[in-house]
Amino acid sequence: MDKRVAVTVISGYLGAGKTTLILHLLKCKEDKRIGIIVNDMAAVNVDKKLIERSPYFSKADKLVPLTHGSISGKLQQQLADAVYQLAASGEVDVILIESSGIVQPDMVAKIIARGETTDGQALSKRCRLDTNVTIVDGFRVLHQFMPGDGAYNQDFTQSNQLIINQIEFCDVLLFNKTDLLTTEQRQYLEQFVRQLQPSAIFIETKFAVVPVNQVINTHLFDELHELEAYDRSGDLSHFSSSHDLGFGIDSFVYRRRRPFNPLRFDAWLDHWPPAITRCKGVMWVMTQPNRVFTISQAGRAMDIIPSGYWIASMKDWEIQKMFTVRKGLKKIWDARFGDRMIELVLIGQHMNQQQIIQQLDNCLMRDDDVVDIKSDPFRLQHK
Numbered sequence: 489m490d491k492r493v494a495v496t497v498i499s500g501y502l503g504a505g506k507t508t509l510i511l512h513l514l515k516c517k518e519d520k521r522i523g524i525i526v527n528d529m530a531a532v533n534v535d536k537k538l539i540e541r542s543p544y545f546s547k548a549d550k551l552v553p554l555t556h557g558s559i560s561g562k563l564q565q566q567l568a569d570a571v572y573q574l575a576a577s578g579e580v581d582v583i584l585i586e587s588s589g590i591v592q593p594d595m596v597a598k599i600i601a602r603g604e605t606t607d608g609q610a611l612s613k614r615c616r617l618d619t620n621v622t623i624v625d626g627f628r629v630l631h632q633f634m635p636g637d638g639a640y641n642q643d644f645t646q647s648n649q650l651i652i653n654q655i656e657f658c659d660v661l662l663f664n665k666t667d668l669l670t671t672e673q674r675q676y677l678e679q680f681v682r683q684l685q686p687s688a689i690f691i692e693t694k695f696a697v698v699p700v701n702q703v704i705n706t707h708l709f710d711e712l713h714e715l716e717a718y719d720r721s722g723d724l725s726h727f728s729s730s731h732d733l734g735f736g737i738d739s740f741v742y743r744r745r746r747p748f749n750p751l752r753f754d755a756w757l758d759h760w761p762p763a764i765t766r767c768k769g770v771m772w773v774m775t776q777p778n779r780v781f782t783i784s785q786a787g788r789a790m791d792i793i794p795s796g797y798w799i800a801s802m803k804d805w806e807i808q809k810m811f812t813v814r815k816g817l818k819k820i821w822d823a824r825f826g827d828r829m830i831e832l833v834l835i836g837q838h839m840n841q842q843q844i845i846q847q848l849d850n851c852l853m854r855d856d857d858v859v860d861i862k863s864d865p866f867r868l869q870h871k
């Protein structure tokens with residue numbers, strides 16, 4: 489029998505309801521002794537105070553606040569040490585980690601599954617990552633992600649990306665604050681969230697009320713598959729189109745072995761079809777043939793960043809080496825273009841697929857196209 493302490497990691501954007509969930513779990517924990525690790529962004533750790541003040545926070549429970557803010561290496565080490573100490577103390581049956589609202593969800597998972605303490609003890613000796621819970625603020629998602637007039641709001645870029653990452657990396661997804669939504673909005677958002685995360689257990693909640701056994705000791709986390717799949721999430725070759733499950737929400741993949749003309753593609757971005765709620769993938773641009781650009785749009789936020797080089801732009805011996813280390817490279821390799829491609833997953837509601845494909849095709853490089861790199865709108869991001 490595995491005697492290691494089960495760890496549940498609770499992620500969710502600022503204000504989604506993480507502390508509310510912990511307070512609820514304390515109330516319903518029965519005879520379990522709970523170790524809680526909280527990491528608040530603010531100088532005053534409000535979450536710590538709220539938990540300490542709870543009448544259900546008993547003497548048998550333990551609370552460890554982390555003090556190093558958000559994403560720094562120091563915080564990661566502090567987290568690893570705190571988890572190990574709690575697990576090794578023999579004084580708790582379960583550990584809950586409330587990760588700060590702005591931490592990448594896989595970071596905490598990797599620390600628990602693969603991390604070491606300052607003095608080199610593997611965390612996996614004493615504890616096991618049991619469940620990754622993401623709590624989503626339904627009200628926020630409604631306002632930040634729903635197609636409006638098609639205009640981007642750069643204020644949302646960071647938060648949307650983070651919320652999407654949190655949704656994409658979890659075993660259990662609590663869709664919270666449903667009391668603030670109409671039935672129709674709820675059903676619609678459920679379809680949207682399920683497109684992003686088809687495999688997690690989806691539970692609608694009000695004030696994070698959920699049966700304890702749905703988030704603690706579930707044995708849902710599968711290290712090998714989950715972490716690896718998440719690491720590969722930029723690789724969309726496994727993604728296939730899906731069909732409308734209601735509300736007209738569906739998805740398709742756009743793949744081409746031809747680069748975009750950056751001027752035409754940039755102009756198209758200004759007329760982004762509001763029906764597309766989520767787009768992610770890689771892009772090949774004619775003016776910068778060696779650069780991989782990643783695109784990530786979520787609702788009204790759009791992010792296009794250079795993210796490395798096509799393998800096809802490397803030296804021959806390096807390419808040969810990549811074939812030995814990169815799984816699946818052979819499958820996507822094209823005799824003329826190597827791994828260069830445009831590959832976008834598009835998720836949306838009532839999308840006119842044919843029209844979008846036609847518009848994107850219209851942005852592709854034509855044989856007689858000439859574009860000066862100086863006029864390339866993606867040039868500024870080119871180092």
Ligand SMILES: Nc1nc2c(ncn2[C@@H]2O[C@H](COP(=O)(O)OP(=O)(O)OP(=O)(O)O)[C@@H](O)[C@H]2O)c(=O)[nH]1
Pocket residue numbers: 500501502503504505506507508509535588589664665666667668693694695696
């Ligand atoms: N209406 C409504 N409010 C909720 C619900 N769940 C939580 N809240 C409220 O939302 C606010 C934020 O909840 P918290 O649990 O503090 O959120 P958090 O994710 O811990 O926030 P940070 O620690 O700042 O990231 C609180 O005022 C909660 O009472 C819900 O289902 N419905």
